[in-house]
Amino acid sequence: MIALLTRDLRLAVRAGGGFGLGLAFFLIVTVLVPFGVGPETGLLARIAPGVLWIGALLACLLSLDRIFALDWEDGSLDLLATAPLPMEGIVSVKALAHWLTTGLPLVLAAPVLGVLLSLPLEGYFWVLVSLAAGTPALSVIGTFGAALTVGLKRGGLLLSLLVLPLYVPTLIFGAEVARRGAEGLAVQTPLLMLAGISAGVIALLPFASAAVLRINLR
Amino acid sequence: MSIWEYANPVKFIRTTDKILPWVSVGAVLCLVTGLVWGFFFTPDDFRQGSTVKIFYLHVPAAMMAINAWVMMLVASLVWIIRRHHVSALAARAAAPVGATFTLIALATGAFWGQPMWGTWWAWDPRLTSFLVLFLFYLGYMALWSAIENDDTAADLTSILCLVGSVFAVLSRYAVLFWNQGLHQGASLSLDKEENVADVFWYPALVCIAGFILLFIALVFLRTQTEIRARRARALMARERQA
Numbered sequence: 418m419i420a421l422l423t424r425d426l427r428l429a430v431r432a433g434g435g436f437g438l439g440l441a442f443f444l445i446v447t448v449l450v451p452f453g454v455g456p457e458t459g460l461l462a463r464i465a466p467g468v469l470w471i472g473a474l475l476a477c478l479l480s481l482d483r484i485f486a487l488d489w490e491d492g493s494l495d496l497l498a499t500a501p502l503p504m505e506g507i508v509s510v511k512a513l514a515h516w517l518t519t520g521l522p523l524v525l526a527a528p529v530l531g532v533l534l535s536l537p538l539e540g541y542f543w544v545l546v547s548l549a550a551g552t553p554a555l556s557v558i559g560t561f562g563a564a565l566t567v568g569l570k571r572g573g574l575l576l577s578l579l580v581l582p583l584y585v586p587t588l589i590f591g592a593e594v595a596r597r598g599a600e601g602l603a604v605q606t607p608l609l610m611l612a613g614i615s616a617g618v619i620a621l622l623p624f625a626s627a628a629v630l631r632i633n634l635r
Numbered sequence: 636m637s638i639w640e641y642a643n644p645v646k647f648i649r650t651t652d653k654i655l656p657w658v659s660v661g662a663v664l665c666l667v668t669g670l671v672w673g674f675f676f677t678p679d680d681f682r683q684g685s686t687v688k689i690f691y692l693h694v695p696a697a698m699m700a701i702n703a704w705v706m707m708l709v710a711s712l713v714w715i716i717r718r719h720h721v722s723a724l725a726a727r728a729a730a731p732v733g734a735t736f737t738l739i740a741l742a743t744g745a746f747w748g749q750p751m752w753g754t755w756w757a758w759d760p761r762l763t764s765f766l767v768l769f770l771f772y773l774g775y776m777a778l779w780s781a782i783e784n785d786d787t788a789a790d791l792t793s794i795l796c797l798v799g800s801v802f803a804v805l806s807r808y809a810v811l812f813w814n815q816g817l818h819q820g821a822s823l824s825l826d827k828e829e830n831v832a833d834v835f836w837y838p839a840l841v842c843i844a845g846f847i848l849l850f851i852a853l854v855f856l857r858t859q860t861e862i863r864a865r866r867a868r869a870l871m872a873r874e875r876q877a
């Protein structure tokens with residue numbers, strides 16, 4: 418499993434695209450928002466947590482179809498399936514690799530982009546915390562969606578239609594934590610809910626993803 | 636004699652063929668009586684005026700939108716556990732019907748909300764969760780139509796239905812947390828003495844019965860169509876091989 422993880426990480430970093438693409442997309446989205454709503458500082462500060470969350474979510478979505486597509490095309494997914502490794506493990510490792518290459522950079526980049534949106538000072542910490550707690554859930558749910566659409570030709574569009582509704586609870590609680598944090602309110606309840614969703618999803622969803630992947634490889 | 640006998644497509648078609656006319660006639664009768672009764676023979680509400688009559692479309696449609704998803708969930712479980720093809724096809728047949736009911740509930744809600752709340756749409760928990768439910772229906776139907784192999788499609792969509800149900804419930808509570816809304820609480824339930832005044836209650840009951848019968852009729856009809864379409868495809872495939 419560790420070998421698979423290092424292989425995936427190495428592929429993502431060296432084989433162009435994947436690694437930086439999500440970050441660049443995140444940057445573009447955040448830069449575009451002030452153009453759309455106007456450069457007024459007060460307004461930007463108020464919507465900054467939500468915008469950062471939406472941007473992170475979309476950047477995450479953008480890179481989802483790469484989780485299985487390349488391995489599916491060159492047949493290494495079939496090899497992995499026959500390897501003495503439970504499918505659940507493969508799926509979890511894939512999700513972890515996706516999080517390390519997409520989610521974690523997004524988390525670290527969010528405070529920097531917060532400057533562009535004149536995020537209030539109290540907000541930085543909570544944006545960081547909420548994204549750190551929420552992006553693993555995004556990766557795991559996304560892996561489920563990627564496993565569902567792995568063999569399809571027009572998978573990308575369908576993938577977003579399937580995955581975005583599943584992102585709703587995570588987004589609500591995540592953005593709520595960031596917003597309350599920025600406004601200096603108590604964040605405990607939404608933060609606990611967000612962490613609960615992440616933990617539950619990490620524990621349970623790999624089984625569904627593995628089942629789906631097995632069906633697709635049949 | 637067990638219920639699983641109806642998992643046989645021939646038996647299913649033969650039985651539903653017998654039931655279908657009754658159910659459809661019943662649905663039409665109930666809907667016509669209920670709606671005419673509700674629209675023309677009930678008094679206007681004290682505060683809401685005649686707009687209250689959207690109730691007779693809005694409430695049954697909203698109820699059936701959720702019940703259709705539950706029915707799909709049960710059918711998906713039956714497919715996963717016992718692998719009866721009719722069950723998978725029934726789930727597939729129910730999805731567009733459920734999506735339409737969801738859309739009806741959303742649209743009538745908007746028409747009702749405009750004069751009452753002064754807005755077509757509010758990000759109220761109930762409205763939002765219905766919108767999310769509609770998105771789930773869309774994704775489910777899109778996945779069905781995207782996959783060519785029937786069995787794979789049935790497997791994948793049923794798992795999506797299971798996972799989606801969990802997330803739909805989760806979203807329901809999430810939006811409740813997110814925004815306390817405009818929509819009134821549930822005003823119909825079985826264990827209350829009187830839910831709404833009887834003059835409104837009886838036509839509403841007839842309408843609900845009509846929507847349930849309509850749903851059953853449509854699902855039977857669409858499942859039959861699916862079975863026959865699949866049989867036609869199998870025949871054509873066999874002809875090509877011969």
